[in-house]
Amino acid sequence: MTAPADLVIAHGTVANADGRRRAHVVVDGGRITALLDAAEPVPPARQVIDAAGLLVIPGGVDGHCHVAQTTGPYTTLDDYALTSTAALWGGTTTIMDFGIPRDASETPLQAARHKLELARQARCDVALHASVIDWDETVPAQLQELADLGIRSVKLYMTNRGTTMADNDTVLQVMRQMAALDGLTWIHAEHDAIIADCTAEHAGRGQTGIEHLHLTRPELAEEASVREVLAMAEYTGAPVYFVHQSTPGAVDLVTEARVNGLAAYSETCPHYVALDDTVYSGPVPEWFACCPPMRSAETAAALRERLLGGAVHAVASDHSCYDLTQKRLHTEDIRQMPHGLPGVETRLPVAFTEMVGPDLAGIERLVEVFAAGPARINALPGKGAVAEGCDADLVILDPAEERTVDGAGLHMGTDFSPFHGRSLRGWPQMVVAGGRVVLDDGGFHDPGPAGRFLEQAGFGEALAWPGQGGSRQAAGAATGQDGE
Template structure:
């Protein structure tokens, strides 16, 4: 055999979402160019060979929900594309999808998106983008056309957060119709705004605005009601929709029932909703868990895990939003004014693996589906999420028994804490290959430089 390779990974247990095999992986020019059976007589030559030694090798992770260098209200998240993607690679994620969300009503959707395209220049791994619309006007269809031409085939809409990111019902309906025209996907943050506002006002009247009272201000009902309402709008418009960070089994079941009726509805959850419950708000540092939606009661967390086991959840994303403790604590006495969101791009792999495999008892194949394959497929990243000839050489080697305790201050996320700080998590990457480059080698990181590419996405019907 005379095939010369840039990189050869031998003696690997190769795990895809649809099964596993023992074999060898050959890589040239950033792509997987050959897969060989374990018992092949002769291996090709390669510039470098890594002996996997029986470790699991899975596709590099695709995190479809990250917020990098995001301005919301008075706050800006702290990491850059350099730090966020460096953290992603440390955590086995080789592609992130960020959002071009207008900083305020004066910034147009296309301007927000182009700003993110400029910032991506510092990325260490591949980056795709979602657009976002806050308010409808006559220019929006042309802006969505321009996004699609750039290769951005999804738009995020918020049903809450009055005065910042919220889109009204007319805007949501009209944008969904435009996304149908453009063969795109509508991302939806679902919390019923009127319920959230009323509950928050009740908390204020009772003097209960400290962050420890967050679950009361954003109850499960607000999510469940908004999910049902948005599914109704999707049914009316015919739009495919992706429901971000679902936290309740009722919301996930509503999406599953919609799919049974023929609707194209996808459910995402996050590791913190599978591993943590609302008791964290009784801790000494409840500000470390300020996110929307909040953590739910223990019984709800168990029910959400059951929905994952049933196959009703499609993806696990981080919803990475990088603030530090100083920002969190500045206004933690008033949950209306403090920044919400958690750093999580680096811990997504071990946290999800712990929830799905170690605690949930599901197979590694199901974890791969949630971590890499489904987010790539649903979002039109056609060369990601699978170990197969022709796909990008994005790979993660790991020992499925290795457990580490999380030290938030020692991570690379641009923050000084993690919501999983002090927890023992299993499923940490030991070696990461991104675009054919070995960036993490048995725990030693080599900065590849600003090699991350903006990745265009195919239309939804082509995915």
């Protein structure tokens, strides 16, 4: 007699990026071992969850989270236990953080090793991007060692002079190395000279308060930087990924580059499609201090069209856990404020509300940008799909249920949310991570430091994967080390 499985999620509507069906999801040993038609009998299991009338989607992959990050004089208030717990509350079962040097004394390799040590407390799986600020003769060997560790993506900032900004020579050299290492270059694209000049112009008029943030970082600055970086990517042959794109023009530039054969990708964040720049004239503009800033309602609507139409490849939170005390230290001078928003817990409900209709139209696109696309682009085998052989990372939700966001009642370690007071759909009712039920109607069940460090495969290798997010990479897909 066949031994019962660990878990069966029965009778749910399973949605992947390539379609949906009613099915039983069979889980054993932390993996999905079968996907059976819902008309078949429910197979024996130690635990059966009846998901009739509910939606079952893959656990989210948030490719852009900042955890315990120091930038200049500010350090975010979270740690891996806290942020990974908040991620699970929000249906995200894999986060990707950054090893960004905290100051000139820390090398890219040291920064990444520091984050690897901190990540041992993670409750969900973790992968890492490296970051380079200054090029020197040691960087190629560091990038090789990082790739050997399974860190095959590197983030570069085109702005933030004096802290994280890399100059064009550094960007070009890193791109060349990453192309040779079959890796991916991540870019924060804002043209620093334009931003610095525009900010100085407004400062000369006494306009440095948070209410002026969106005026000091124009759309042109983002799009000019995207053009420049795409030229360098074409020159070096490096695949390139643009984080937190906030304008349809930036997305269109990437689309044009892809038509011309360049491996280029666009990411956006929930706040850029759900909010607009009127928030800066509201009662709490400090809730929305991020870079790039929110754009006009017309720009946000056009960006949403690109997202729904398939031109955007990933939706990430760009999670940064500052609190209102930090935000309010310098609301009179945006040059001294910490920029970044908490969002790892609200990424799914905001994206779901913006993308999925009452009849589930758009659900496949939502799964693509929430889970499958980030898994595939970042070369994370076994993630991003509800399919046989994949990790048992699953979210069960009632697509009709609405909840109102209480910023202070979330689990991200801060005291506000930019979506406070908004009614959203798509909140997880149950979350399964690595085969463990970590969230259900009984609340959160802390798995302890069970998250694994995930090694990235090669970028070119991931492009050749069939299915979504490596959904056919059955055996051996769970790479990396135990988080204990």
